[in-house]
Amino acid sequence: MKKQELGQGLAVSAVGMGCMGLSHAYGKPTDEKEAIDLIRLAVEEGCTFFDTAECYGTPEDPHHNERIVGEALAPYRDQVIIGTKFGLGFDLNDGRVNHALVPDARPEVIRSSVEGSLKRLKTDHIDLYYQHRQDPNVPVEEVAQVMSDLIREGKVLHWGLSEVDEDVIRRAHTVCPLAAVQNRYSMMARHYETIFPILEELGIGLVAFSPMANGLLTGAYGKGSSFEKDGTDYRAVMPQFTDEAMEQNAGLFALLNDLASEHDATPAQISLAWMICKKPWIVPIPGTRKPERLRENLGAASIDLSPDEVAAIDEALDSMEMSEVFGGSPTN
Numbered sequence: 307m308k309k310q311e312l313g314q315g316l317a318v319s320a321v322g323m324g325c326m327g328l329s330h331a332y333g334k335p336t337d338e339k340e341a342i343d344l345i346r347l348a349v350e351e352g353c354t355f356f357d358t359a360e361c362y363g364t365p366e367d368p369h370h371n372e373r374i375v376g377e378a379l380a381p382y383r384d385q386v387i388i389g390t391k392f393g394l395g396f397d398l399n400d401g402r403v404n405h406a407l408v409p410d411a412r413p414e415v416i417r418s419s420v421e422g423s424l425k426r427l428k429t430d431h432i433d434l435y436y437q438h439r440q441d442p443n444v445p446v447e448e449v450a451q452v453m454s455d456l457i458r459e460g461k462v463l464h465w466g467l468s469e470v471d472e473d474v475i476r477r478a479h480t481v482c483p484l485a486a487v488q489n490r491y492s493m494m495a496r497h498y499e500t501i502f503p504i505l506e507e508l509g510i511g512l513v514a515f516s517p518m519a520n521g522l523l524t525g526a527y528g529k530g531s532s533f534e535k536d537g538t539d540y541r542a543v544m545p546q547f548t549d550e551a552m553e554q555n556a557g558l559f560a561l562l563n564d565l566a567s568e569h570d571a572t573p574a575q576i577s578l579a580w581m582i583c584k585k586p587w588i589v590p591i592p593g594t595r596k597p598e599r600l601r602e603n604l605g606a607a608s609i610d611l612s613p614d615e616v617a618a619i620d621e622a623l624d625s626m627e628m629s630e631v632f633g634g635s636p637t638n
């Protein structure tokens with residue numbers, strides 16, 4: 307598969323694999339063997355970039371995701387780039403489906419997190435270590451200093467930040483250069499295009515999370531789509547999956563379908579190729595629990611959209627009616 311380059315010379319497959327949904331936010335965790343087989347299938351299909359986090363799991367098994375990612379990738383450790391995240395937990399007493407987020411990036415907490423992640427990931431180094439959310443009580447400069455120490459110790463090779471704006475990026479990068487920012491980015495959530503100039507200026511890559519708007523852009527969902535109401539599937543409360551949203555997004559679905567037939571591709575592939583072809587330093591990390599969908603998503607790397615086509619899509623998106631899209635869980 308072709309590669310894209312994040313910051314600090316970190317080259318990864320043009321499409322990564324987001325592993326979160328195997329443990330968290332999209333229903334009950336996937337059977338462990340199936341999840342491990344799926345991650346290994348991604349490696350066989352040419353994916354070299356895997357995304358997980360310390361906090362992806364369940365109340366009973368809070369680090370489920372890192373554990374299965376570590377198990378699955380152990381035989382391929384030297385061929386893959388593993389990204390994981392620290393500094394965030396969930397408020398499990400929060401009655402909402404999408405529990406409130408609880409940031410905690412005190413240096414001693416990071417120190418203990420990194421040891422836990424290394425153990426679960428069955429490795430002696432983390433390729434890309436992100437602060438999951440900003441902690442209002444710990445300035446990012448202090449976190450960057452801890453990262454600088456961890457990089458010197460060889461426990462972390464590169465670091466990044468998630469859901470951050472220009473000010474935080476600049477302050478962090480001054481203390482310890484960033485390789486990547488992992489923010490929400492899709493055809494429905496383009497607000498972070500405002501940070502593209504600073505990413506370009508500082509040579510930092512963008513890892514796009516929820517790149518298919520939590521699955522909506524695949525075209526696989528429509529009116530009447532329903533999700534587990536047992537509190538394990540966040541899509542049950544996401545605004546883009548309501549019947550009304552399906553009507554509001556009709557133009558977007560039509561655009562995706564037209565481009566898909568033109569390029570002998572699928573809507574999911576077009577939604578990913580659009581960002582890959584926009585900048586050589588943007589890498590989407592779509593998530594799925596199904597082998598066929600995994601192959602489909604990784605196939606987006608071989609779809610070429612010209613700069614004119616990307617610009618025309620942007621223009622169409624600028625003026626298109628769209629529903630609201632999920633913007634993340636509240637922070638405590």
Ligand SMILES: NC(=O)c1ccc[n+]([C@@H]2O[C@H](COP(=O)([O-])OP(=O)(O)OC[C@H]3O[C@@H](n4cnc5c(N)ncnc54)[C@H](OP(=O)(O)O)[C@@H]3O)[C@@H](O)[C@H]2O)c1
Nearest residue numbers: 324325326515516517518519520521524526592593594595
């Ligand atoms: N940094 C952060 O704060 C943050 C936040 C959220 C996510 N992330 C990362 O980003 C990754 C991806 O984000 P995401 O999972 O939220 O959103 P996404 O990749 O936009 O969408 C995932 C959803 O789409 C469905 N899907 C995937 N491929 C499909 C296909 N080809 N056809 C039809 N449906 C398809 C999946 O369902 P099935 O599983 O049923 O296929 C899943 O429900 C996560 O795995 C995680 O690693 C990071």
